[in-house]
Amino acid sequence: MDSNVKMIEETLCISASYAAELFGVHRNTLAQWVKLGMPKMKNGWYPLKSCFDWVMDYKLGVDEDDDEEGEPKTDAAKKLKHEARLKEQQAEAAAFKNAVIRGEYIRRDEVISELQRFFTSLKRSMNGYSRSIANEVAPYVDPELVRQIEQNISDKTNAVLLQMSVRGVYHAKKGRK
Numbered sequence: 001m002d003s004n005v006k007m008i009e010e011t012l013c014i015s016a017s018y019a020a021e022l023f024g025v026h027r028n029t030l031a032q033w034v035k036l037g038m039p040k041m042k043n044g045w046y047p048l049k050s051c052f053d054w055v056m057d058y059k060l061g062v063d064e065d066d067d068e069e070g071e072p073k074t075d076a077a078k079k080l081k082h083e084a085r086l087k088e089q090q091a092e093a094a095a096f097k098n099a100v101i102r103g104e105y106i107r108r109d110e111v112i113s114e115l116q117r118f119f120t121s122l123k124r125s126m127n128g129y130s131r132s133i134a135n136e137v138a139p140y141v142d143p144e145l146v147r148q149i150e151q152n153i154s155d156k157t158n159a160v161l162l163q164m165s166v167r168g169v170y171h172a173k174k175g176r177k
Helices: 016-023 027-036 048-058 075-101 108-140 143-167
Strands: 005-008 011-015 045-047
Touching: 005 045, 005 075, 011 016, 011 048, 011 075, 016 027, 016 045, 016 048, 016 075, 027 048, 045 048, 048 075, 108 143
Parallel strands: none
Antiparallel strands: 005 011, 011 045
16 A cells, blocks of 8 residues: 555655555546646646545535535535545554654653763762862861862762752742842
């Protein structure tokens, strides 16, 4: 069935033989319908949704036969509508599968694993710089003040990391004037 469906100019199209089968008519009838205004992409290929809408209007009288919710009343019309929806979803699934094959998407577990490694490394680096700053200021201030500076930087870093891990964004508190 894959040879009966393909994308042409970003439009899901079906072959003439499949269109005839789907609409329950002979291929000659399709040619007559094209003369009456049914859309056609290129020789032997028909845009599924446009043709479905046209056939509903022409063959099944959708405008007169719809119920209050706009759903077709006849079983044939319902079948056509759902088959068209199915084909559109199959085309979307195929397009997604192709994008995955081309490497446009990454597996979720790979992303999670990579982000966990990154954030673990980030946290270690962020926690290490408080000690680094304390060592830089140690020759100029008394040891108790060095410990306070290191602890303040460490507390603020942990608060920022916690807020980012919960909310995704850090919003600094506005200082008092």
